[in-house]
Amino acid sequence: MDDLPRRPINKEREVDVNLQVASLLGTNGQWDVTKLIHLFPENEVTRILHMQVGNVHDRDVWAYSPHGSYTVKSGYTLATKLKEAEAVRDASEFVEVLELKRLIWKVPTIPKIHIERLNTRGLELDTCCRICKAAGESIEHALFNCTMAQEAWNQRSLTDLLTAYLKFMPDETIPFAQRKAIPWILWAIWKNINMLLYADTQESITIQIVHGMNEEEKKWVPPLPGYVKCNIHSNWRNAKLHSGVDYIIRDQSGNVLHHARDALTFSPNRVTSELSCLVWTLEIGFYFKDIIEAVKKPNDWPLFRALLQLISSLCARFRSVAFEVESSASNQIAREIAKSVLCDGHFQSYLAFGGPAWLHQRILREAAPISS
Template sequence: MDLNFKVSQLITSEGAWNIDLLRELFVPEDVVRILSFPPSRNVPDALLWAHTKEGVYTVKSGSWLQAQPFPGMSDVSAIQKKVNRLKTCVWKIKTVPKIRMFLWRALSGAVAVAECSIQHGLNVDPICKVCKQDLESISHVLFECEKARQVWDVTCIPIVFGLALGFIEYMEQILECNTIGANYRQAIPWLLWGIWKQWNAKVYAGNTGDKDILIAHALEESEQWYKANEEEEVHKSQGLVANGGGEKKWSRPPRDILKCNIHASWLNSNSRCGGAWIVRDNRGDVMFHARDAFVPTSNRIAAELRCLIWAMKSVLDLRVTCVEFWTENLSVF
């Protein structure tokens, strides 16, 4: 039905209802209701809200309508539940924070590919800028594009490709991938990150890149990360996602006291390290936060101490005095 259709178009030149047109546009019950009152040409057309007696929108009627089941809503809900489950898994993937954030953004449709840009109202070419063949979607760039397929083929990671598959289905496959060697399984997050960086390098800098170098770099980065984090049980596990049993939840500070959590990222004595801190109140609301990079330090404890001193100075500069500092590295204290 035309949403701009007017009541006057339902009235004949004799001033009566056009019954044939009514039966064409409305269900029988509504036709009976419409015919129960005579038409009037003297009243101007206006927009009316169908869910109140007065025809005027109210917040209550809008909330009621939103709560009503509609055809297809169950399917949408099921898809959203799947996405939410995958987002939860992504935050537990054993990799560096920037890659977890990238995967979460990909699941949220917040990655700079043509399909996402079009969905946000931008007028861009939908075809992939690298292969010039298919729709430039997240799943295409990371799995289906020619350069990405070459990486997955060389690593022999068992991924089923298909036109009907989206990024959600591909993520489900790699999260459940337990049939390959530990080195390749652990490197999957770095492979995805490498494919994304290589695609951007080709699009914006014209650098073709080499799949063998990408794979070797991903394997090296993942191995260094596992060694640096000293997670012996991780090497024995069969999946990418960390077990939930060892998770540590944030605990509230006493009332009228702020809590500052700090964390330092350290790889080796030759690399720059980084740190971050976040201050929350008793309700868990974020008051202040910051992150920074430091010059190389000799070990992880030194990096954590440098981060702690920096956080203390920063909080003092903010004139926050009633605050307690927390770190997961017990060696600092």
């Protein structure tokens, strides 16, 4: 994506300023490749063909975020870039000075200097610790020296354990819960510091640690009785490669009814790849009669409205469809099948009853707790 929106580069010297997207579409509603090649150079044609088109109404799209909706972060980034561009344009003689400032900003230094630099950019940050009021707060202070950090370490008695982290993690003589808690303690302390700084609130460190450990243990959850569950995954690497996609359908006992795998054509970004994977799954599911925030709130994702409208129309053909977000840990089977497309070069699409033989044991292990 360009830093600033621009018109495509034209082959011809005279440009039709009234040219509309509709003029570049064929009778089938898709891009007319012949017209594109006639008007634009090859690299621009490739970029245009990666854009999804559909029978959707025109609407304003914010060009500076991945999903097409305005966010404060994207607005601040744009304002910063425009200010920098204006400074370079109006004071070209100071280019060397600006470059020197960039080099100084990259010099490894103590966090306090970074905070002072952020203060000059309009962020009034206090360098004192908000918890114990100690001056010159640093990462070391927040994680180890602050009174709250020391309290957390004293509760768990893991200071010595952290010192020999790599050595003690495989040691089965140490209770598993203590070994597993080490990274979550650091995460909970750091999260609490940020919440106090920016939201002026705190949460129980113990509750955060327990919640984090529970999140890590997420496993595949079966569907409700009478329903089936379809896990999908899209393995996207970059805009130049195919995307590996798959779905696997299981019943409430964990039995695999059927699964499918395919390689989709190039997608310009991860979201397009994931939405295309969902379209592919719904189309196959409809024929056999048998990303989630974007599907639930399509108006917040205007950049992908053509795909989202197609998903909506496909969902209407089913008697009942529900979407839920799966964590990486609870979606391992679908992830492994999708990854095999790119990792192992399995570009041949197929649909099969049951699960893949090479994942048979893992599927049984996921279904075992349900049977018991």
